[in-house]
Amino acid sequence: MLLLDLDGVLVDTRPVMECAWLRVRETHGLDVPFEAYEHHLGRPFADIMERLGIGDAELIHRTYADASTAASHLTRQFEGVAEVLHAFAAAGWLLGIVTSKPLDRAAPLLARLGVPFATVRTPNGVGRGKPAPDPILLALIDLGADPADATYVGDMAVDQEAAHRAGVAFVHAGWGYGRPSAPTPEIAESPADLLRFLETAVHRAPFLEGSLL
Ligand SMILES: [Mg+2]
Numbered sequence: 001m002l003l004l005d006l007d008g009v010l011v012d013t014r015p016v017m018e019c020a021w022l023r024v025r026e027t028h029g030l031d032v033p034f035e036a037y038e039h040h041l042g043r044p045f046a047d048i049m050e051r052l053g054i055g056d057a058e059l060i061h062r063t064y065a066d067a068s069t070a071a072s073h074l075t076r077q078f079e080g081v082a083e084v085l086h087a088f089a090a091a092g093w094l095l096g097i098v099t100s101k102p103l104d105r106a107a108p109l110l111a112r113l114g115v116p117f118a119t120v121r122t123p124n125g126v127g128r129g130k131p132a133p134d135p136i137l138l139a140l141i142d143l144g145a146d147p148a149d150a151t152y153v154g155d156m157a158v159d160q161e162a163a164h165r166a167g168v169a170f171v172h173a174g175w176g177y178g179r180p181s182a183p184t185p186e187i188a189e190s191p192a193d194l195l196r197f198l199e200t201a202v203h204r205a206p207f208l209e210g211s212l213l
Helices: 014-028 034-038 045-051 057-070 081-090 103-113 134-143 157-166 191-197
Strands: 002-004 095-098 119-121 151-154 169-173 186-188
Touching: 014 034, 014 057, 045 057, 057 103, 081 095, 081 103, 081 191, 095 134, 103 119, 119 134, 134 157, 151 157, 157 169, 169 191, 186 191
Parallel strands: 002 095, 002 151, 095 119, 151 169, 169 186
Antiparallel strands: none
């Protein structure tokens, strides 16, 4: 199965985030440039605030969320994303989303893709956020799947860390916002480049549940 990050992988929301962060700076009188915020993308919002040394994260998140919703028309799908996801679905792959974007803002973006997702994991559920493995492990539980049968596609080093800690394969989305970290992972240059993984699913020998006991 293919698990995917949302921002910087399926949709380009950088203009939305930049707009929302500007509103936060204006509203709360913060002198923190967008580049500092962007550096921590992939983590839950409260985690980013803590790393930037900003208090009152809940109030700021409300400003940020409202401004994001107002600017959501600036969101663009990366070219070829919908076609690629449809190709995986048609080949029988289960698709899932693991994102740090709250569900109310992620859901409309996912609906626009018109692709059936078997699970969507956001910070609204239980567990720690990325780079902890929790949301990926919870997605695997949703799908009744082993880590060895899943690949996570993300664009930030925290995505890579979460995949590593969850024991799933990782593919770095080279068209996204971040750089991969060591050890150098598999890299896809474009959404269409993901198609080369379509036929490379590991066909392992049938494994009888409980046979290790
Ligand atoms: Mg991302």
